[in-house]
Amino acid sequence: MTTEEGAWSEERAVRYDQARAALLNLIGACSGYLAAEPGQPDLVAERREAEDRLLGLEVGDDEAMDDAAVYAAGRLADLERRLLTIGDMEVLRIGCAFYEDEGAILNEIHATGLSQEKFYQRLNALLDTEKALAFDPVNVNRLRRLRDERTDRRSR
Secondary structure, eight states: OOHHHHHHHHHHHHHHHHHHHHHHHHHHHHHHHHHHSOOOHHHHHHHHHHHHHHHTOOTTOHHHHHHHHHHHHHHHHHHHHHSOOHHHHHHHHHHHSOOSSHHHHHHHHHHTTOOHHHHHHHHHHHHTSHHHHHHOHHHHHHHHHHHHHHHHHHHO
16 A cells, blocks of 8 residues: 555545544434434434434545535534524523422522523523524413513513
8 A cells, every 4th residue: 555545545534534423413412402302303304314324424435425524514503503402491491390489490590500690691591582482482482471571560
């Protein structure tokens, strides 16, 4: 094997590893979103497509490696634009839940790793996003309405 052939093989191996890593990141993101919010058929299909591309990936197929890397990066960026992060889902879950006493909600807030002030700032910011509305329209609209009522009472 010549030095040129060795460099070519090494370059292909690096490209293969990059494409494989990008697909695995996409599969992991889909799995994470599905664990937080099961039953989203578009995510199941997205994960299956990425898994199929991963299984069909071969070191010698330069075009397939490049396509897989570009596909995975684009789909991952789309998921991140379209969906809430798992942390945001948790903030919304806590914010939307009904608690018998204030201690229970404070324990939940503490478990997120956020201070009470940062938690409510993040929740209020989330309530204004389309992502949150798409995720849980009934509860987000309820929390928006309650927030608006509190604001109106304070301004009087």
